[in-house]
Amino acid sequence: MAPFAALSLATLSLLSSVSSASPSHQHRSDSESHQKRAYATPVDVAGVHTWQAPTTGDQRGPCPALNALANHGYLSRDGVVTPAHVITAINSVFGMGLDLATILATMGVVFAGAPVSLAPEFSIAGQDKAVDNLLNGVLGLTGMPQGLNLSHNTIEADSSPTRDDLYETGDAWTMNMDKFQELLAIVPKGGSLEDTSGPMSAFAAQRLQESVASNPYFFYGPTLLIVGPDEVLLKSFFGVTGSGSSMSYSYGHERIPDNWYKTASDYTLVDLNLDLVSWITSHPELADIGGNTGTVNSFTGVDLDNLTSGVLNAATLLEDNNLICFALNVVKLAAPSYTNKLFATLSGPLNLILNAVNVPMLSLDCPTWAALQSGGQNIFDVLSEYQIPGASEGLI
Numbered sequence: 001m002a003p004f005a006a007l008s009l010a011t012l013s014l015l016s017s018v019s020s021a022s023p024s025h026q027h028r029s030d031s032e033s034h035q036k037r038a039y040a041t042p043v044d045v046a047g048v049h050t051w052q053a054p055t056t057g058d059q060r061g062p063c064p065a066l067n068a069l070a071n072h073g074y075l076s077r078d079g080v081v082t083p084a085h086v087i088t089a090i091n092s093v094f095g096m097g098l099d100l101a102t103i104l105a106t107m108g109v110v111f112a113g114a115p116v117s118l119a120p121e122f123s124i125a126g127q128d129k130a131v132d133n134l135l136n137g138v139l140g141l142t143g144m145p146q147g148l149n150l151s152h153n154t155i156e157a158d159s160s161p162t163r164d165d166l167y168e169t170g171d172a173w174t175m176n177m178d179k180f181q182e183l184l185a186i187v188p189k190g191g192s193l194e195d196t197s198g199p200m201s202a203f204a205a206q207r208l209q210e211s212v213a214s215n216p217y218f219f220y221g222p223t224l225l226i227v228g229p230d231e232v233l234l235k236s237f238f239g240v241t242g243s244g245s246s247m248s249y250s251y252g253h254e255r256i257p258d259n260w261y262k263t264a265s266d267y268t269l270v271d272l273n274l275d276l277v278s279w280i281t282s283h284p285e286l287a288d289i290g291g292n293t294g295t296v297n298s299f300t301g302v303d304l305d306n307l308t309s310g311v312l313n314a315a316t317l318l319e320d321n322n323l324i325c326f327a328l329n330v331v332k333l334a335a336p337s338y339t340n341k342l343f344a345t346l347s348g349p350l351n352l353i354l355n356a357v358n359v360p361m362l363s364l365d366c367p368t369w370a371a372l373q374s375g376g377q378n379i380f381d382v383l384s385e386y387q388i389p390g391a392s393e394g395l396i
Contacts, residue, residue, distance in 0.1 A: 041262040060252025061125030061148045062173035068254040095263030106356040112151040115349045123147030159211045167217040201279040219291035273324035325366035
């Protein structure tokens with residue numbers, strides 16, 4: 001299995017995390033020299049968008065943000081969604097840029113849903129017969145659409161801030177309350193998002209080291225966690241109620257807080273690149289690509305200079321937009337080998353991915369290269385079949 005979630009760097013800020021947006025809790029952007037952004041648009045959580053708990057059969061999965069959007073009716077309440085609805089919802093509620101939202105939604109339907117059908121869609125959790133695959137595999141999936149729960153190493157990845165690694169428990173979508181409490185404990189009380197960035201990047205580095213020490217099949221690439229610096233907001237978005245020793249977690253009950261405001265300016269791929277650079281500057285290990293080799297504490301990394309045929313190295317990766325450009329190149333170059341394993345025909349889903357990636361690559365003036373190799377071999381074959389067994393650890 002091609003390691004998409006790890007190598008695509010952020011997966012991106014939605015599918016494993018949640019952005020902060022309230023009048024008193026600012027979303028950090030290095031592009032504005034850490035100046036506070038204005039929050040002008042309150043998000044409607046009443047009327048048709050009143051919170052409702054999921055009912056039997058509704059899909060709720062590993063992404064708190066998607067679960068909350070479904071619980072408020074911004075996405076279909078049954079948890080079976082289309083890319084267009086996802087793009088609109090995460091832009092209108094979270095202020096995610098259309099460039100970033102389009103890539104995330106496209107990855108969701110291609111790698112976890114039914115992209116070659118009369119109504120492309122995917123489940124935000126597990127398998128669901130409601131996911132439309134009317135062509136019965138003739139031109140679409142070679143099996144039943146898997147949903148985000150079973151998208152390990154394609155969309156979801158190891159070293160989640162609040163979920164367990166797949167190999168350790170077999171359940172990478174239910175929140176681990178112990179991990180959530182560790183996260184909650186490092187959130188500054190009453191600070192700005194600038195105050196939160198340092199502790200969050202340190203926590204991400206801590207989770208990486210914990211996985212290296214406990215999961216012999218740990219596989220990792222940089223991911224991004226963007227959370228609000230407020231305990232009430234954090235608990236709301238993770239479906240947690242109560243306080244102290246009385247806190248409890250209700251699976252799938254994530255909600256948008258009443259005081260939630262959409263950012264006045266969208267969070268784009270450029271903003272994401274700046275945040276990632278800031279994190280990696282403080283914790284360089286967050287830029288590693290690799291994993292354990294079958295035993296704990298055996299992390300083996302991939303040499304970036306060799307991987308990109310000299311186009312990038314550890315120093316130039318953090319210059320300009322190189323970091324996010326690298327992620328987009330990975331998605332583009334890995335897509336043919338990965339989609340070929342999932343689909344009876346390649347052109348339809350492959351074109352969806354390439355179209356989603358090519359536009360921002362052009363706008364960011366990204367450098368490109370013809371292949372990703374290590375020791376003369378395709379990097380995805382090396383990671384999946386030889387050096388890093390966890391790269392193929394998934395259920396699709």
